[in-house]
Amino acid sequence: MSKDNNKHFTIMIIPHSEKESVVLNVPVYIFKILSIALVMTSIFAIMFIKQYYDYREEAQYAQRSIAENKSLTREFAVVARDAIELREKVARIEELDQQIRKANEFDPTKSYFSQQNRLALVEEEPDEKSRVTASSLLATEAQGAVQAVKDSLPMREESLQEVQSLLQERHQELAAIPSIWPTSGNMVSGFGMRTDPFTYRPDFHTGIDIANRTGTPIYATADGRIVFAKFDGGYGRSILINHGNGISTRYAHLSRYTVEPGQHVKKGALVGYMGATGRATGPHLHYEVIVNGNAIDPYKYLP
Ligand SMILES: [Zn+2]
Structure with missing residues (x-):
């Protein structure tokens, strides 16, 4: 046994009645244990309170996130529908390109658009596997639409430039054919x-x-x-x-x-x-x- 363990505090409880006094002989190490227990309890209490506040903050954040998510989903639906509409408009421009070529008897084989590409623009269907939620379905379709527009725009520009130069050639050919009266009389x-x-x-x-x-x-x-x-x-x-x-x-x-x-x-x-x-x-x-x-x-x- 160490020296400390032999030290004691004596606590005397003296009642105000006729009863006998109580004498408690408490060793010092008990006080040490009690002090450590107090410190530990305080630390745990602080940790618990902090945890509680953290949790409350997280719950509030989650709530805000849910609300934000809902509004983002609504906004996304608008953007997605715009993307799908855009794909249809681009398909319409392609139709016009074809009509201009046909009306001017331009070589249709010079068109850069295949029937396949046109069908992809008009009828692109989302993958069956992605039919999980309405939003993911919309997301897939919108993604497909944006991709289709992105893929076809450079070809569309090239084709319209070709139509423009063909029309210019045609105009020059027509301008070089005598077709008006040279004078009046x-x-x-x-x-x-x-x-x-x-x-x-x-x-x-x-x-x-x-x-x-x-x-x-x-x-x-x-x-x-x-x-x-x-x-x-x-x-x-x-x-x-x-x-x-x-x-x-x-x-x-x-x-x-x-x-x-x-x-x-x-x-x-x-x-x-x-x-x-x-x-x-x-x-x-x-x-x-x-x-x-x-x-x-x-x-x-x-x-
Ligand atoms: Zn003459």
Whole structure:
């Protein structure tokens, strides 16, 4: 036994009655044990209180989370439905692309969209396994829709760019075909066999003659490049325009011209003025359409 264990406190309880006093002989180590027990109890109490507050905070947080979750679910449903709607709109743009191609007789094989892709856009169904909750079903469908839109947008852009360039080409082709009247006036002589106004002998007329006053404006009938603007024998002051694709037009007997060789002109551009230069009996325009070197009836090209 150690020395400490021999120390004692003596506690005397003296009643205020006739009863005998109680004398308690308490060893010191009992006090030590009691002190330790008190400290331990205090620590446990503090831990318990802290735990309680932590739990209460967590419960409040959970409650807030549930409310937030509900509102997020509602907001997500709106976004998801928008995504699905977006997929349908993109599918509609694809349909329009197809219709534009069809209407313009563009090569449908040049379309970048397969039937399969279109079906995927319109009818994409969520995986059976994911049919757990309404929200997860919606999430899967929305995810699929966003993915489908994401996958098809670059192709869609490429295809529309192709349509744009095809339309531009088509526009250029149309602009290069003579399709308007070169001047105003009366058509006094048509294309084909006729009696020559000078020799009165049968003669093949290679164009049409439109008569009006000297100085009546003459216009290019299609986009093209001026081959020449010169005095050309019986044609007098005349212009030849090359429109590409083997097509050119001639404007003869002009009083003067307003263009130079090599110049590019647009359909409807002023190129000169009516006159009676060369082999002409009076002021008129002799207009020719030449295809692959052969004069053809210009009337067929007029509106
Ligand atoms: Zn003529």
